[in-house]
Amino acid sequence: MTTNDNTTALDSVREKLNNEIPDELSISRVTYEGPELIIYTDTPRKFAEQDGLVRRLASTVRKRITVRPAPGTQTSPTDAEPRIRNLIPDKAGITNLEFYPETGEVLIEAEKPGLVIGSRASTLREITKEVGWTPEVLRTPPMESSTVDNVRNFLKQERGERRQFLEQVGEEIHRESGQDPEWVRVTTLGCCREVGRASFILSTPESRVLIDCGDKPGAEGEVPYLQLPEANPIADLDAVVLTHAHLDHSALLPLLFKYGYDGPVYTTEATRDLMGLLQLDYLDVAAKEGRTPPYESEMVREELKHTITLDYGDVTDIAPGIKLTLHNAGHILGSAVAHFHIGSGFHNLVFSGDIHHTDTRLFNGASNDFPRVETLVLESTYGRRNDYQTDQEDSERRLIELINETSERDGTVVIPAFAVGRSQELMLVLEEAMREGKIPTMPVYLDGMIREATAIHTAYPEFLRDGLRQRILHDNENPFLADQFQQVDGGDQMREEIAAGDPCIILSTSGMVTGGPIISWLELLGGDPENTLLFVGYQAQGTLGRRIQRGERKIPFSDSRRGKELTLQFRVESVSGFSGHADRNGLEDFVRTMEPRPHKILCVHGDESATDQFSSALYQKFNLRTYAPKNTETFRLG
Incomplete structure (x- = not known):
């Protein structure tokens, strides 16, 4: 221009x-x-x-x-x-x-x-x-x-x-645009027939937009296919859109700035803060494990400086001929379903990101109310035929049973939890259960980034469920400030004292047991059969959490304790229903209740069996064109 x-x-x-x-x-x-x-x-x-x-x-x-x-x-x-x-x-x-x-x-x-x-x-x-x-x-x-x-x-x-940067972005967005584009294409750079490394390129003759840029949990070195011609030159991308802050969607976004990108990153305000927290921790964990981080912390600061935050429902020009609207995804704080309006109605494309379709204690359910959608790129994490989660009330009842059983044995409950989303959901359940006498009042220790992530939740109550927002903003009842929640800030010495003390509950990162303080808790508490390890979130293939969940009990350590093997003897349980992802029913309901329904659905962000089975089911039930794409495929949408 x-x-x-x-x-x-x-x-x-x-x-x-x-x-x-x-x-x-x-x-x-x-x-x-x-x-x-x-x-x-x-x-x-x-x-x-x-x-x-x-x-x-x-x-x-x-x-x-x-x-x-x-x-x-x-x-x-x-x-x-x-x-x-x-x-x-x-x-x-x-x-x-x-x-x-x-x-x-x-x-x-x-x-x-x-x-x-x-x-x-x-x-x-x-x-x-x-x-x-x-x-x-x-x-x-x-x-x-x-x-x-x-x-x-x-x-x-x-x-x-930043003001100079924004003026430059404004010039690029509003450069002269021709007629409606002749075509729209989506290229899959990751998260197809797998969970993790989410990344896509949306292209028109005039513009290129990258959606998400994550890593793959438990698979070091498997990164999005940023080397594809459709993604290059990276420096010339018009925009980047981030659906939410989880590392399988955001971890490698700062890498773009290392490769010369100097443009905008569009996301919600809460996601901006959470992605900074998680990315800096990602670098810290890599350094502690002796791995070379893929970028420096300076690139995280560049990313923050280039971030433009949007509210849900704002219709925003992000490139010539492309408008973006973010909607609540119900997954984690600030998570968004991204709706792209291309040309003057030429094509409408929605990326679901990760969604939870029904209300939870923490969030309102995902929005699927779009004026028009021709193509839907839909997550399929729980897309298999039998991927049905327990009802939320039943899940909470089972959680309370397991805590009571462990407490009666004078044991401790250890819950590997994602710092963002599941931890806060569990905190709400535990606070209410203790307040109502359903479980004994005992310390709930928060290890890792959980307390900091919780503080970010309270900074953005407008993203929380209606009733919870009311309690925090107007009723002066902030359940996250309950006395029983205590931060583990004394390192290994404090962990040893907690492990040797009275029964308690420990929420610790990482949620898939891929590193972080949860490894210390396995070592300190895993040898006592009176304790319980309780999984409440998705355990991706290849992660230590998945292996333990499936019965593996001899755990090799791969960090400074190299060569040491730990035999787990504590009780291992799983409670579904706390996931931030919709189950098979929820995913189908998301499509069923869309009005109008899309013409074409790409099923992504699930392992091969999940995407294949879910794609087939949507075709059979709704007579839609459905696909379970592989990575590096390009689809012409219009």
Whole structure:
């Protein structure tokens, strides 16, 4: 795209805006920052007085709009701060105010951001009318989170450079586009007939978008096929979309920046923070196990600097001729089903990511309400004929039985758990069971990243299930803050003391027993038959968790204890129903209840038997064209 092309496009947008605004308002500059249109004005206070004007302008130009004051038109920060505080109710709990004169924005962090915003953003408009600054509001996490703090502080430091990046992205997105594309193609770079290394390329004649870029649990060195011609040059990709933060979808995304990619990563705000947490831990675990990490931590920071966060339901231009909308996937915090609208209705394509179709304690069920879908790329983790999970209530009842049985034997329950999602689900079950006397009140130790991941959950309650969000935001009942939850922060010495102490419950990463502190718990507690190892999540093929689940009891250590073998003697149990994935019924219901249904379904993210059986079942039940693709295949969709 040439500068003249962009200037012409912006001049056209500016002309439309000038035709819509009252004469007493002025526009000094119009620019794009990523997908968003930024209007700078010499009359910010008068703009704020026009209730509904920005919504009308956004409808006219069909873009999201932010209005900012032109430099020098706002009150000085010294005078503005007390006036802003005076407009915001004390109950909002302001924890930080920061002014950014270069953009005319004031960042307001508060414990109750809703009180800062006001009904229909009335307080925000009052702030702009009073002092001329454009407010940006953030929630102060109720649990201290080093991840949230670090990400926010890093983005504040990079604010100037990031603004330049966003303007460049805006130019690329809005470069001149021709007619509807002649074709749309999807290339499978991973997670076909396997679980892990999720990655796809979506291509049109004008644009290329990468969806996810993960590793494969328990299979070191098996990475997405990024060397394929469809993926290259990586530096020239238009965009990257991340469905959620689990490492089998996100682990290798920073590698793109090592290969020269300098463009945007689109995801939700919660996923942005969680992916940073999990990727840095991924590097740490690799280093501790003596493996060479595939990238440096600096690449994680580059990725964060290039991330553009979207809310569920926002329709966003991400490349010429491609619009993206993220919807709740019900899988983990911030997880998304990605809907791509290509051309002016030429083709609509949905990537499910990982989904849980029904409500859980933690999340509302996955959304499948799309205006149009021609092609669906659908996860098939539990796609086999007999992959039916236990009902949630029955699962919780069985979990409580096993805890009580172990407690009566003075044993300890060890639960390998994913730091993100399953741990928080279990915490809610355990907190309620202890509160209601269904199990004895005892310490629940959180080992690994679980507590930090939980703090991130409380920082983004808008992604949680309706009732839980209400408890945290309005009822001052945060179940994650219950006294029995204790962080293991004393290393091996603390673990030894816990193992030698009274009965307790231990939630520890990693969820598939592929490394991390769970290995220490196997060594400390695995030799006592009074203890119980309890699996509650999916154990991928090739992982130590899968081998133990299937009966293997002699465990070789592959780290610094090389050559040592451990014989497990504790009870090993599995309880289904806590998975973040839909079971066979849930996957079929996701398709059955879609209106309209897709014409074509690609069944991915399941082992060969799961994808084959599920693909066949969907064809037979719904008379749809279905496929169980292999990695490195390309499908022409339109």
